[in-house]
Amino acid sequence: MKIVDLISWFEEWANPAWCESWDNCGWQVEPGVLQESARVLVCLTPTLAVMEEAIAHHANVIFAHHPLIFTPPKSFRRGEAISEMVRLAFIHNIGIYTAHTNFDQVPDGTADVLAQILELQEVSPIVPAVSGFGYGRVGELEKSLTLQELLAIIQQRLSPPDLIFSPTADLQQQISRVAVLGGSGASFISAVVKTGAQVYLTSDCKFHQFQESRDRNLILVDAGHYATERPACDRLSQKFISLNLDWVQLSQQDEDFREFFNSRV
Structure with missing residues (x-):
């Protein structure tokens, strides 16, 4: 081609x-x-x-x-x-x-792939845009999980170097409705609250955005920019492979641009 x-x-x-x-x-x-x-x-x-x-x-x-x-x-x-x-x-x-941002909105784009990784059901955009597409996705978990179980799944499936979440008194809280948006999604907090989501997975969140989320009864989870968007690049490379191009590869030199110091090492 x-x-x-x-x-x-x-x-x-x-x-x-x-x-x-x-x-x-x-x-x-x-x-x-x-x-x-x-x-x-x-x-x-x-x-x-x-x-x-x-x-x-x-x-x-x-x-x-x-x-x-x-x-x-x-x-x-x-x-x-x-x-x-x-x-x-x-x-x-x-x-x-x-x-x-065009790729963020479409099926199998950045948000849609995140929703698929968490196996969300009855999925819809957080903010609808053209042709029924839109930014972010919100949906129901296949079965309710505790917050601790959900965080463990995010850690396992996305492998972020660090996982940050809102302070909560109860890691055993039952979670059934989750919103996701790959990359910098803190500006969508108000829109996510309107969807009724209990947890919002995104990245690049600031101190006061965690405060805002807690005050609005939304558990904010920051898995990092790289971890929340890289899976969609992998999916895109698989689509290109299906087109039988001369050669396709997902980069092995992509960088997170961040390292986390582990004082226990």
């Missing part, structure tokens, strides 16, 4: 026109690869390490969730990460394509 046909297929599913006004979806760098047979490296965040991986595997597309460029740069200077990415992309003829 040619790259131009792959992108057309993808954009019928996750139209870049659905992205937010502050976002930057679609081609970040297109050095003239559209008519080439697709060799795709899927990643969460395009970095120099990912670019080196793409070069090593002779990939011609880096398909990323996070944009390489959020705001228009004022200059490109050698030694700066974005400039180096662009330089290497043109030297090695590697396109960089991003699907961000």
